[in-house]
Amino acid sequence: MTDVPPNLTDLRDEIDALDDALLEILERRMAVASEVARLKGDDGLLKLRPKREGAIVARLAGKATIASEALIAHVWRELMAHSRQSQAKMEVRLYAPTAAVALREAARERFGRVTPIVEAGSPAEALSAAAGGEVVALIELDGAAWWRDLPPGVALFGVIGPKEGRALLAGRMAEADIPDEDCAALKDIVA
Missing domain, CATH: 3.40.190 (D-Maltodextrin-Binding Protein; domain 2)
Known part of the structure; x- marks a missing residue:
């Protein structure tokens, strides 16, 4: 098995951090959309x-x-x-x-x-x-x-x-x- 180059590990860590940030933004977007629906009513x-x-x-x-x-x-x-x-x-x-x-x-x-x-x-x-x-x-x-x-x-x-x-x-x-x-x-x- 070959060693993973150190820069690849850093890039994967950056992708993981971006995924965490995307999830946070996604959940905020869902919460705001729910609030919009509540304000609009039926x-x-x-x-x-x-x-x-x-x-x-x-x-x-x-x-x-x-x-x-x-x-x-x-x-x-x-x-x-x-x-x-x-x-x-x-x-x-x-x-x-x-x-x-x-x-x-x-x-x-x-x-x-x-x-x-x-x-x-x-x-x-x-x-x-x-x-x-x-x-x-x-x-x-x-x-x-x-x-x-x-x-x-x-x-x-x-x-x-x-x-x-x-x-x-x-x-x-x-x-x-x-x-x-x-x-x-x-x-x-x-x-």
């Missing part, structure tokens, strides 16, 4: 705020000099998902008759691995769940125009998935929380 909408989340990722990616945008997006989406789950237990109701695997993975990327994904038997079932709780309906585009009959209070707020097997996102969402690019994509699809 407005009847999803705790999900896509426009704010996108702005956070874009701001941090713009500041980064070494970390890739993909790394930043992945790490912060997971952080935000855990914060959101501590505020309210959100789930995704997935209706995907042909592209379930791809859309399940797209949902995990978008909403974090902590967010439960529950299969729905129909678009109506997914939308009903979205109307009544902290649920995002993720419904594959399959030729039916189900979005014309959204329950009261439920809005389309995004497009997700690969070109073949795309899906729409629906839930109790204020228009002000929907990113402009998602509004434009939705108009193209549901027009």
Whole structure:
């Protein structure tokens, strides 16, 4: 067995110290997010705020000099998902008759691995769940125009998935929380 160079030991010690500092900051961030949720109260909408989340990722990616945008997006989406789950237990109701695997993975990327994904038997079932709780309906585009009959209070707020097997996102969402690019994509699809 070879000896570890002394500078490698020092670098590993520095990584351990950075990990400890990151954990402390992470726990502070979770505590602040809980306080934000307490102050906001229950407005009847999803705790999900896509426009704010996108702005956070874009701001941090713009500041980064070494970390890739993909790394930043992945790490912060997971952080935000855990914060959101501590505020309210959100789930995704997935209706995907042909592209379930791809859309399940797209949902995990978008909403974090902590967010439960529950299969729905129909678009109506997914939308009903979205109307009544902290649920995002993720419904594959399959030729039916189900979005014309959204329950009261439920809005389309995004497009997700690969070109073949795309899906729409629906839930109790204020228009002000929907990113402009998602509004434009939705108009193209549901027009």
